[in-house]
Amino acid sequence: METTRRTIAIGTLATAAVLLVGCTSGGADAGGEGSPTPSPSASVTLTATPTPTPNPSVSAEAAELPIPPDEITEWAKTAVPGSKDEAYAAGFSGWMSASSAAHHTTDLTSMEPGSYQAQLACRGDGTITLIAGELTDEPGTPVTAAPGSAEPIACTNSTIAFDITTAETGMRIELDLDGAPTIYAVSVLRVS
Incomplete structure (x- = not known):
């Protein structure tokens, strides 16, 4: 049972990683007109920037x-x-x-x-x-x-x-x- 849970967790993480490879930020330089197209082997780095919560x-x-x-x-x-x-x-x-x-x-x-x-x-x-x-x-x-x-x-x-x-x-x-x-x-x- 423990092995099954690990396999499911690893499979879920691998699937998420594959899906993230094709993601872009949607900004001005993210695949819009006139910007370079990312190669299929491009790696994606996600950085979490905390958004200040207004009081x-x-x-x-x-x-x-x-x-x-x-x-x-x-x-x-x-x-x-x-x-x-x-x-x-x-x-x-x-x-x-x-x-x-x-x-x-x-x-x-x-x-x-x-x-x-x-x-x-x-x-x-x-x-x-x-x-x-x-x-x-x-x-x-x-x-x-x-x-x-x-x-x-x-x-x-x-x-x-x-x-x-x-x-x-x-x-x-x-x-x-x-x-x-x-x-x-x-x-x-x-x-x-």
Whole structure:
């Protein structure tokens, strides 16, 4: 019985090998007009290339954004001051969602101490909260917030300007999302 199973397995593999010899990939160079015809003795090498499986939740979240993710960088250039501004010190943009990235931290390690004016623009149905502080601060500790307020900056489908003052080199900017997927752009301009 064992010999029969081996014979069947070997026969199946041999049949598959014979069938594969005549296969082509169907691409532009695979036997189409103007391409060489493979010889009957040509060997076939099969290479399995894994196809990345799209994450359905990220795709669904991206579909909820006001613009496609690959257009966010261009939008940011018009939403907040950019590198063409003489006082421009730093900036970044992107999108956030509850399951893929509800928290984002950017450390600007070489930012000189001083006074800055920052802008946060956000679009979408979520609320992004921003806290800016020193690199040495505990995460979530604001150095400054909205003028006259001790609360973090909260952005819901708007653009907000605010001041940041640091006494040490470096700055940390933290973003937190509450709600639906939302795009953002942050720009920091040197005041003094």
